[in-house]
Amino acid sequence: MSVPFVTAPTLDGIAHGFFGRRGGVSTGDLASLNCGLGSGDDPARIAENRRRVAEAALPGAPVTGLYQVHGNRCVIVDEGTDLADRSEADALATRRPGVLLGILTADCVPVLFADREAGVVGAAHAGWKGAIAGVTDATIDAMERLGARRASVAAAIGPCIGRASYEVDDAFVERFVADDPANERFFAAGKPGHAMFDIAAYVAARLAGAGVARIAIGGQDTYALPQDYFSYRRACHKGENSYGRQLSVIGLR
Numbered sequence: 001m002s003v004p005f006v007t008a009p010t011l012d013g014i015a016h017g018f019f020g021r022r023g024g025v026s027t028g029d030l031a032s033l034n035c036g037l038g039s040g041d042d043p044a045r046i047a048e049n050r051r052r053v054a055e056a057a058l059p060g061a062p063v064t065g066l067y068q069v070h071g072n073r074c075v076i077v078d079e080g081t082d083l084a085d086r087s088e089a090d091a092l093a094t095r096r097p098g099v100l101l102g103i104l105t106a107d108c109v110p111v112l113f114a115d116r117e118a119g120v121v122g123a124a125h126a127g128w129k130g131a132i133a134g135v136t137d138a139t140i141d142a143m144e145r146l147g148a149r150r151a152s153v154a155a156a157i158g159p160c161i162g163r164a165s166y167e168v169d170d171a172f173v174e175r176f177v178a179d180d181p182a183n184e185r186f187f188a189a190g191k192p193g194h195a196m197f198d199i200a201a202y203v204a205a206r207l208a209g210a211g212v213a214r215i216a217i218g219g220q221d222t223y224a225l226p227q228d229y230f231s232y233r234r235a236c237h238k239g240e241n242s243y244g245r246q247l248s249v250i251g252l253r
Helices: 043-057 128-133 135-145 170-179 181-186 199-209 232-238
Strands: 015-019 074-077 091-094 100-105 109-115 120-126 154-157 167-169 187-189 194-197 214-217 246-251
Touching: 015 043, 015 109, 043 100, 043 246, 074 135, 091 100, 091 135, 100 109, 100 120, 109 135, 109 199, 109 246, 120 128, 120 135, 120 246, 128 135, 128 170, 128 199, 135 199, 154 199, 167 170, 170 181, 170 194, 181 187, 181 199, 199 214
Parallel strands: 074 091, 154 214
Antiparallel strands: 015 246, 091 120, 100 246, 109 120, 109 154, 167 194, 187 194
């Protein structure tokens, strides 16, 4: 069975994909391509779903991932890295071929990076905490340590919660504006005491500010597309017992 996924023009020629919830074997609230190791799903089903992702993106490659903690730490994957190890971090970078870097999301922003010339790729999980703490900056820094040139890095922002679905309170807005007054532009008016946050635009601005010239934004709203994507916020609103996670991957052939 084919597994649908989204790619980005900025990463053409690089093995990558933003996968959703279609094409897997999980059932119930977690149907069907749930790749979340902490979701409470049957481990065998998760393993099969992750295998399907790998075969679709880079056949034969293992997927290495993280125990994501909404921080800004980036782990470098090299020849000596145990690919089964799940470090507490929110980003990965490598120049090692034949390995897929995997990021799990369920409304947060998956960001994939590549410097084709240097042969270096990266992946980041940018929830709002990690985004404002600079997880994308940390990923670019790690890629530079592996030989990438900042000016040559291309990035792609995958499916995440959209502005129309992401209601936050005024205290949330104030936190971002205190960090940088220019951040006010990422919030639209909502009901009294609230605003609507465009987290994808915020992450794109952080990337541009870090010197990334080529950035693609997919534009899919995970909350608003229940047949296509998992969403933590939607699962909470619906009172579901658990929620699935989609996997985004990138690797070097």
